[in-house]
Amino acid sequence: MARKEIVDAVKKYTDPFRVTNGKDFRLRDFDPGDTLGLKMGKQEAAQLLDRGSEWLAMEQDILYAQDSWSLLLVFQAMDAAGKDGTIKHVMSRVNPQGCDVISFKQPSDKEISHDFLWRHAKAVPERGRIGIFNRSYYEEVLVVRVHQELLEAQKIPPNLVGKNLWEERLADIARFEDYLTRQGVVILKFYLNVSYEEQKKRFMRRLDKPEKHWKFSASDVRERRYWDDYMQAYDDAIRATASEGAPWFVVPADTKWFTRLVVAAAIVEAVEKLDLEYPKVTSKQMKDLAAARQELEAEGSTGAKKHREEQK
Template identity: 90%
Template sequence: MARQEIIDAMRKYTDPFRVTNGNDFRLLDFDPGDTLGLKMGKEEAAQLLDRGSKWLAMEQDILYAQDSWSVLLVFQALDAAGKDGTIKHVMSRVNPQGCDVSSFKQPSSKEISHDFLWRYAKKIPERGRIGIFNRSYYEEVLVVRVHRELLDAQKIPACFVGKNVWEERLADIARFENYLTRQGVVVLKFYLNLSHEEQKKRFMSRLDKPEKNWKFSASDVRERRYWKDYMQAYDDAIRATASEGAPWFVVPADNKWFTRLVVAAAIVEAVEKLDLAYPKVTPEKMKNLAAARQELEAEGTHTRKHREEQK
């Protein structure tokens, strides 16, 4: 299939959820249970996802060989939205040697002693690689905003922590992403849009099944109390940082198979747009390859001759 055909095929899954201009953005306009009217069984969905994963694996090989672009995938969501599972399934066929996953937990004392972007900037993927942020610098305008005491712990001079601190941080993030895109980093941001009802259902499943108990924490329920605060924070974050160069995808997360399909489609589409190709071999390189072939063939001849002499 030609590149443009692939891009066009992917767009039907990505365009409805892509946000590149946040001026009129509202989370309320996106249905967490949306599947674009598609109805398919788990097996059919898995086969479709597998095709996308295979294609991504082929493109990753060229990305690595070309050594010019890099890709940064940012995943944000509330608990139980399926970030880990989405990353696992979508990236299942990607070569681990060309991919780095970073999960950002509570910052260390050293990290708090730096600016709020420092620990994230260190993990930006190098050229030819795919980087995955399982949570990201957006936590600094989400969880830190909802729990103000976390901002106080960052020891920022009081004169820089005014009433506009969140707008200022969002502006810093937008500029940071603009900088990355101008360095050849393809930035794709995914908000897995889970409904309040579906989150409760998944929490109950974790409680009901002993093998899933380890995934549950009492803090998960406590965070549900701040649902409206988080929705407002996500609204503001997406509105302030959506751009053509670093788009958001507000991905319906109530149906895991559809979540994974949309994420895979968005990544395949973005990588295809790069029009990647293996590096061209120079005439000098061709001469070296020919010499190497000649040497290896001669080595085989000498080995056979030596064996015959030993008989």
């Protein structure tokens, strides 16, 4: 399928959830259970996702060979929204040699002694590669905003911690992303929009299945007490940082197959728009290739036999 056809085909899955201008953005305008009216079984959904993953794998090979653009995928969500599963399924066909997944946990002493973007800037993917941030610098305007006692550990001079701190950090993030896009980093940001009710159901399933207990933490339930605070923080973050160059996708997350379909479509669409091509071979390289072929052909079976005898 031609690139334009692919882009046109996936737009119906991406346009309803893309946010490029946060001026009038409101998270409550997006339904976590939306599937655009699509009804399909797990097998049909898996086949469609597999097709998208196959496209992405082919384009990733060219991205790596071209060594010019890079792709940064940022995933944010409340607990149990399905970030890990989405990343696993959507990126299933991608060559791991050209892709890095970074899960940002609580910062170390060294990391916390730097500015809040430092450890993330170091992890931005190099040219030709895909980088996936499983949580990101946005935690600094989400969890740290909800639990402001965490600011004390960051050792910021007190006179710099003012009432406009969160607006300032959001402005810094927007400028950081603008800078990256002008260096050839394609940024896609995904907020997996799970509902309060669906999160509870998934927590209960984890509690009911012993093999899922490792994924559960009592702190997950405690964080539910701050749900409204988090929703306000996400509202402000998306409103302040959505742009054409670094769009947000507010992806419905109550139906897992649809979540994965939308994420895959957004990535395929962005990569296809780059109109990637394998590097052109120079005339000198063509001569070198011809010489290599001639040498191998001249070697014949006699040369291979002689090599085996020398190895004995």
